[in-house]
Amino acid sequence: MIPPRLIYKKGKLKVLDQRLLPHRVAYLTVRNAAQTAKAIKDMVLRGAPLIGCAAAWGFPLELRTRRPSSWKETLTLIKNAARIIKAARPTALALFYAADRMQEKAAAIIAGQKEFSPKKYRLLVRALEREAAKVTEEDRLACARMGALGADLLKKNSIVLTHCNAGALATMGIGTAVGVITEAHARDRIKHAYSSETRPYLQGARLTIWELQRSKVPSELITDNMAAHLMKTAGINAIIVGADRIAANGDTANKIGTYALAVLAGYHKIPFYVIAPTPTIDASLRTGEEIKIEERSSEEVTFINGRLVAPKGVRARHPGFDVTPAKLITAIVTEKGVIRPVNRASIKKQF
């Protein structure tokens, strides 16, 4: 239904070019760490879990292009690959999780070796390919589990709203937030789903509504600024979003506009659910205040389809993400269970 997002085959990673969706299904091939990082940076692929999977593949890709002559040299190559990959985008923790995991895996294998040989190097590469495959398989399974746990939270005739694309296209599985919606739809619990278009990149308009169409979920597209009006007038009874990074206290960074939806949901007494696998949780951060928010280019706001929509010389802000405080989140659904940062009673008190 949804085309494969990443296809790895010895030394080549074919990446579904999400910038062309929904009008064209085409793949871009990346062959090393720098190309992987560039594809992430340029948003050929996006979505925190998928970024993590691509990052993992970046390591065997890079090593396949190299012919080092020692383990020391190999470790330097891996370190450089990690540096390049981690510099691609700052907010999604999955990227750092995957890069660290691949680097540690390689280090552990190398630590168990004595003499260097090209054959042993090839075995290392294959082990890293298996590890990257494991990262993607874990993501697929996590999506399925979160879909089930999240769908449990929804009642029959749910009218839901999701933001950005936390769907199959953001993961290697059925998605996080959209996975919950499609799973709930399969259980006949969804009456209607709204997708906010998600300016400036229009992931909602281009990707999420396309996924919902393909899954035959009754759905409509809205502009981001319609959400409050529809919460008041259209009976929306759940907001379901993904996450890029979650601090230890439950504060959650996600696509710009998520925080607004959380405040609006609170005001309208609508439950607000975050769906994210555990590699999104950054226990090293006490609160969301410490999450680094990526500031992207002004042109991504002022140009649409290559055309300037604002006057020449205009300045635009472009924070890619915002932080939703835990107190506005009803529950965080992970593959390991449902976390309720604060109880519902205290949320009600805020409004």
Added chain:
Amino acid sequence: MIPPRLIYKKGKLKVLDQRLLPHRVAYLTVRNAAQTAKAIKDMVLRGAPLIGCAAAWGFPLELRTRRPSSWKETLTLIKNAARIIKAARPTALALFYAADRMQEKAAAIIAGQKEFSPKKYRLLVRALEREAAKVTEEDRLACARMGALGADLLKKNSIVLTHCNAGALATMGIGTAVGVITEAHARDRIKHAYSSETRPYLQGARLTIWELQRSKVPSELITDNMAAHLMKTAGINAIIVGADRIAANGDTANKIGTYALAVLAGYHKIPFYVIAPTPTIDASLRTGEEIKIEERSSEEVTFINGRLVAPKGVRARHPGFDVTPAKLITAIVTEKGVIRPVNRASIKKQF
């Protein structure tokens, strides 16, 4: 600085085509009531006060194209013109205010006549031209007065956010919300102004930021979904918007997205100001629940610059407006004074 929005000259109304801004300044000429209504409907011109002014000109335009032979026939022509003009768009009260006023003016003049003659008919047309000129002049003066009263509410170093375009381009004067900002800027009270782009029509990106640039107000464009994040992080201390219709209790209909900003402003304890001339106040409506919200076409959401940004066959909602309850409005600034629907203390209690 800002090009004239409407230029009337005997039987022709040149309308600045705001759909082409900011890239091109061009005029469309309308010559009768139907063309005036079409220009309003197609958003060649927009903004409640400006719609009212154009509607007023629609009457002398229509009468100039006609050669009736009785006052009875003349009254029928005027009635038909009013019907056509009032059907253009449903939400902005200024349209109905102007149409009713012109119709009443004509009826009063005709009631004072005995015999019909082509010469007396010409005198009627000229009287209606003077009345339409009066409607536009009143709007210009109201803008100046609201600018002064609104600027009084802002402190030095204000960081403000406005939505849609409630500027010179929406009026025959300096604008309503943007008029307040430019007047406060002239008094050196504006540190920074944010304009939200206002999907789907991008009036903020195309019109408001252009006006702010021309008035040399330090300003930045944002997407609609960034507002909450900037309220939290950028020190915004006033939200200033226009209005299309205000119910007797202060509930206010304005461009879609306004209600969200009001809720978000309340949550962040930021004053929320509505700037609108008294012809916006509809005393016949008890509350905002009774305001008719225009539902516009799905294509205006799914196409940007003539290109489909969503998958084929997608359904999109497109309410053109939303209603902000009076309890979320700090003050309504009219040309006759400042109305405070409810006192600030009670607003604070809501959050």
